[in-house]
Amino acid sequence: GGVKVLITGPWQEASSSYSCLFDQITVPASLIQPGVLRCYCPAHDTGLVTLQVAVSNQIISNSVVFEYKARALPALPSSQHDWLSLDG
Numbered sequence: 001g002g003v004k005v006l007i008t009g010p011w012q013e014a015s016s017s018y019s020c021l022f023d024q025i026t027v028p029a030s031l032i033q034p035g036v037l038r039c040y041c042p043a044h045d046t047g048l049v050t051l052q053v054a055v056s057n058q059i060i061s062n063s064v065v066f067e068y069k070a071r072a073l074p075a076l077p078s079s080q081h082d083w084l085s086l087d088g
Contacts, residue, residue: 001040001041001042001043001044002040002041002043003040003041004038004039004040005020005038005039005040005041005051005066006032006036006037006038007020007029007036007037007038007039007051007053008035008036008037009035009037009053009061010035011031011034011035011036011037011053011055012031012034012035013031013055014031016031016055016056017055017056018030018031018037018053018054018055019039019053019054019055019057020037020039020041020051020052020053020054021050021051021052021053021054021059022041022042022044022049022050022051022066023044023049023050025042025044026054027039027040027041027042029053037053041066041068044068045068046068046069046070047067047068048065048066048067048068049065049066049067049068050063050064050065050066051063051064051065051066052064
């Protein structure tokens, strides 16, 4: 969760209250320029979910498939592993 998602479409009204639904979990969305919405996906298990756009709680888009993937954690150099370790 917390990853920025940009959605393109016919969104134009800056004064509208947009939101995105990830399998019925609603998160706020912002119109960052005509035709582009930005939202941040909620936490969810890996897998496929349905993504929809709503304005004032009314669905205004088709459903699309959104995939949650596990994040790969970057490998730390061995010196950083030692620095981060705790004894006792």
